[in-house]
Amino acid sequence: MNQVLSGQGTNTAKKDLVLPAETSNKARSRLTKLAAWVSDRNIPFLILSAGMVVMLLWAGSYKMTAPGAEGIIPLVSNSPFTWWHFRLFGPYIGSDIIGLTEISAAILIITGYARPLAGIVGGLITTLMFFVTSTMLITTPGAIIAVHGMRYMSFLGLFLFKDVISLGASFYLISYFGGKAILSENKN
Numbered sequence: 001m002n003q004v005l006s007g008q009g010t011n012t013a014k015k016d017l018v019l020p021a022e023t024s025n026k027a028r029s030r031l032t033k034l035a036a037w038v039s040d041r042n043i044p045f046l047i048l049s050a051g052m053v054v055m056l057l058w059a060g061s062y063k064m065t066a067p068g069a070e071g072i073i074p075l076v077s078n079s080p081f082t083w084w085h086f087r088l089f090g091p092y093i094g095s096d097i098i099g100l101t102e103i104s105a106a107i108l109i110i111t112g113y114a115r116p117l118a119g120i121v122g123g124l125i126t127t128l129m130f131f132v133t134s135t136m137l138i139t140t141p142g143a144i145i146a147v148h149g150m151r152y153m154s155f156l157g158l159f160l161f162k163d164v165i166s167l168g169a170s171f172y173l174i175s176y177f178g179g180k181a182i183l184s185e186n187k188n
Contacts, residue, residue, distance in 0.1 A: 045176050048169050049113075052126065053106045055166075060102030069095030075160075078139045081132045101125065112177045116184060119177030123170050130167035136160050 027036040038044065062068040069092045076082045076094065086094045105125040112119015137143050143157035153161060 045172075049109055049173060049176075052166070052169055052173065053109050056102045056106035056109075056126070060099040060106065063095045063099035063102070066092070068099070072098070074142075075133070075136050075140050078141060079132065079136050080139060081135065101129065105129070109173060112173075112180075116177040116180035120174055120181060123174035123177060126170040127167065127174065130163045130170055133160065133163040134167055137164070 024033070024036040024040050027033040063072065072095060073086065073091050076086050076091075076098075085097075088094070089097060105122045108118045108122030108125065112122055137153075137157055137160040140156065140160065142154055143160055144151055145154045145157075146152075
C-alpha cells in the first residue's frame, strides 16, 4: 500500500512526503532494489531501535551497581551540565537516577512500537541525555590525548564518541515515531 503525507503552508506549494512503501515500485537497479527492500521492511529502524533499547537497559542497569556508579564519577563531575548531580545526590543515588532514566527511555521506546507518542518521548529523553554526554568528550580529562604531537581520542574519548552517534539515532527515533504518530492522527 502506498502512503503519501501531504501538507500545505500558508504561502507555499503543496509538499508530498513519500513514505518507504513507494520506494520498491520506483527502484530499477540492483542497488536501488536492495535499498528499497531494506527500507520497505524498516530494517534500519528495527536494528537501531532494538540496539538502542538493549544499550539503554544494559547501561542503565549497570549504572545501578557500585562499579557502574564509580565508573561515571569523572564524567559527571567534569561536565558543565551535570557537575552538580553527584554533589546533590551522591555518586550512588545519582548514578541510580541516571540508570533509571535510561531504563525509562528504553521502556518508552518499546512502548512506541504500539503507541508512537511514547516513542517520541523516549527519543526526546535520549536526545537530551546523549547531547549532555556528547559534550563530555570535550570536558572529561584524558578523553583527548597527545601522541607524538598529534591529538587523538583515547579509549575513553572513543567510548564517549559513541554518544554522538546515539544522539543522531535519538533524532531518528523521534522522526520515525513522529511519522507513525502523524499517520495515526490523520486516520481519525
